[in-house]
Amino acid sequence: MPDTPQLPAGLTTRPLRRTDATAVHQLMVAQELEDIGEVAIEEADIVSDWAKPSHDLAARSVGIWDGDTLVAYAELMGADRADTSVLPSHRGRGIGTWLAHWLQDLGRSVGSSIVGMPVPQGSAGDRLLEQLGFRVRWTSWVLTLPEGTSIPERELPAGYAIRTAAPEDLHAAHDVLEDAFLEWSVREREPYEDFVAAVTGRPGFEPWNLRVAVDGAGEVVGVSLVLVSDNGRTGYVDRLAVRADQRNRGIAQALLVDSFAHARAHGTTTAELSTDSRTGALGLYERVGMVTRSVWVNRAMDLT
Structure with missing residues (x-):
């Protein structure tokens, strides 16, 4: 330049x-x-x-x-x-x-x-x-769930459950998110202290915002961070991940249903999330009824 x-x-x-x-x-x-x-x-x-x-x-x-x-x-x-x-x-x-x-x-x-x-x-x-x-x-892509529609429910595997993350779940939740995102994102691993500061320290954070799917032994196998935005009108899933060995079992879809349901219970009327071309997840969200609201590109300059 x-x-x-x-x-x-x-x-x-x-x-x-x-x-x-x-x-x-x-x-x-x-x-x-x-x-x-x-x-x-x-x-x-x-x-x-x-x-x-x-x-x-x-x-x-x-x-x-x-x-x-x-x-x-x-x-x-x-x-x-x-x-x-x-x-x-x-x-x-x-x-x-x-x-x-x-x-x-x-x-x-x-x-x-x-x-x-x-x-x-x-x-x-x-x-x-x-x-x-x-x-x-x-x-x-920023995707929205059209008003009046809902994501089809998926039954969890026997013995599995979705609940609010407890303080003792935070390390495991961080590991699930980082392991999943680093499969396609080329960056350093996010320090656990950054995760806690940005999530639980976020203005307006409430414990129910962090959802975890657990197996029969109580181990965290999936995580969803759902935020209330747009002056309380929108439930926004900021992060969603399932442990690699637990995928293709309906856990991600069940987490989505749970996250948006809890957001609606707290007064939201619309639901949104975003995904990008590195994840290959766009088709998944479109199949459950979500539609594109806006399109963004990440533009970069090589420095070496």
Whole structure:
């Protein structure tokens, strides 16, 4: 890429602080309304990410300010996961290009071989990253369960049950999730302390949000993390995994039914989840009646 461009005159930069979570959320809301016509991000998503002990927010983030208004930001979590946003009113001024360069420089400084970020397919951010040479790593779909429909129930194997995770289940739940996700996700294993901070430390978390499927011996064989979002209207399955030796037995579908049922019991009226092309799970969700609501791509730049 060419040399890093200059930011427009009058803008200032500084690392983000935890107290900036509301400003970042407002910025991302404005961008999502412009790009996809709805709001997907929750402030709790930002707060829980920033609560992870391994994430050095001061060293891995930058905010761009126009006076007292946050007009853009970027951060890098782990080796390669970037997030960025530019206020729609400030697009077309080279800010997004500056952030892309900043992320690559940061990635190289911490030893990353690649940095990538999710953007709505066909959005201004998608087009800009394509122009800058970022390739598509994978495609993601946000799926919703149409109002008035339900996922067909699946009977669990004999002796199995689904229940709220107890404190003593947390290590096993973390192992099931990480083992499953690392089958297709190329990244370092999430530290257990990060898992606990981001899940049980998430604003608004209640014990029922973390569901576990257990076998006859009480071992955790499946996990679902279901969140209440969209001002209490949506039950969102944030993570879903079944241990490899327990798959194709209806456990994942039973966890989905259980998760959405508990969310409805807590006042939600719609149900959502997301999946991506690395998992091969899109067909599963479509077969149980879920439909695509929005499409995202993860665009990345190789740094070596």
